[in-house]
Amino acid sequence: MSGEIEQRLAALGVTLPQAAAPAANYVPFVRTGSQLFISGQIPMGPNGIEHKGKLGADYGVEQGQVAARLCAINLLAQAKAALGDLDKVVRLVKLVGFVNCTPDFGDQPKVVNGASDFMVEALGEKGRHARSAVGVAALPFGVAVEVEAIFEVS
Template sequence: MTGKIEARLSERNIVLPAASAPAANYVPTVRTGNLLFISGQIPVQDGKITHTGKLGEEYAVEDGYAAARTCALNIVAQAKAALGDLDKVVRVVKLVGFVNGVPSFPDAPKVINGASDLMAEIFGDSGSHARSAVTVASLPMGVAVEVEAIIEVA
């Protein structure tokens, strides 16, 4: 039987990628009690990084939004790998988004909306979350965006 969240993904033609392996010495998720901490996810699709470079230089806000959405898909994929069933997600508690931008780039919140909007689309009211969105000087492998999450689980 398909769960509620899996059905919602199918209705919206959202296909989750396979959860990717860590790129360094860390684990993709840690569960403690009823919280699932998901390590920072980068814009990887089909095993390839989709966005490297800086917002405000190589990319506009719309490109960053798309990159953040890809990061969020990878967060949901990691949650599914850790939990087995996305219906175990009680609430997306917090997202932290990092935007690789030029020093004067003011629109990190608009970029990270790509991740926030996807969480609301997938989890409905349970996808509403607290958030930080900051512009940074650089990110690993030169990616344009990285997003991490804290999720309450059943």
Template sequence: MSNEIEARLEALGLSLPDAPAPAANYVPYVLTGNTLYVSGQISAMDGELIKGKVGTDLTVEEGTAAAMACALSLLAQVKAALGGDLTRLKRVVKLVGFVNSLGNFTDQPKVINGASDLMVAVLGDKGRHARSAVSAAALPLGVAVEIEGIFEVE
């Protein structure tokens, strides 16, 4: 399965970044039993933060790309938590997405679709999940999107 996941990523022209290190006094993930909780991953691509308010500074499409970047970081954390063995990933259980936006912006679900669609494109049915998509007045370091995830693993 790990090779299948890597092949799907490659076919999409994507690759997993290095799993980001925590920026404060927390751990990037917690594995308890068959449940893996991954801390919120902020929007960054190629080492550069994707910053701004979606709907003001960034378009919905740019926000969607930021959410995809968060999803890649989530998968990188899953891979790190499982010792590099993505075959142990059984499914994505839930994603919680936060979108840096103003009170009158209502397209948070469209933005977080970037992460949801990526999970399904890469993992197939194992990528289908429950989710929340909410607005935030501000996010750490001014990033556009932050997403946390819960995963079932073997």
């Protein structure tokens, strides 16, 4: 039987993908003590990279939120790869969201809400977290959003 978090994901209609391999010289996660640091995840879907573009030019806030949600799904896939069981997550400590945007775009927090809202849906109270939402001039592969996470784990 799957754990509580996997049951929540199933209720949301979410199947975690296979954790993506790193695209450069880094590891996808590092566990040290009771903390799990997960490298930035991009909106990688079943058919490869999705949501390429710039907020404020190619994408609106709602499309950016969909991209951020997909990043969050990939964060949980990495957490499962690291821990074997998502119920070892004590809490999500922090998310950092990077939004590929035009200089005049100011809705980065609304975009990253796509990831934050999903984490609370998936993890319940364990998913409430500290956060930064940062606008950047470009992201790897031209994606619209990248999100990284720090979890407390048992």
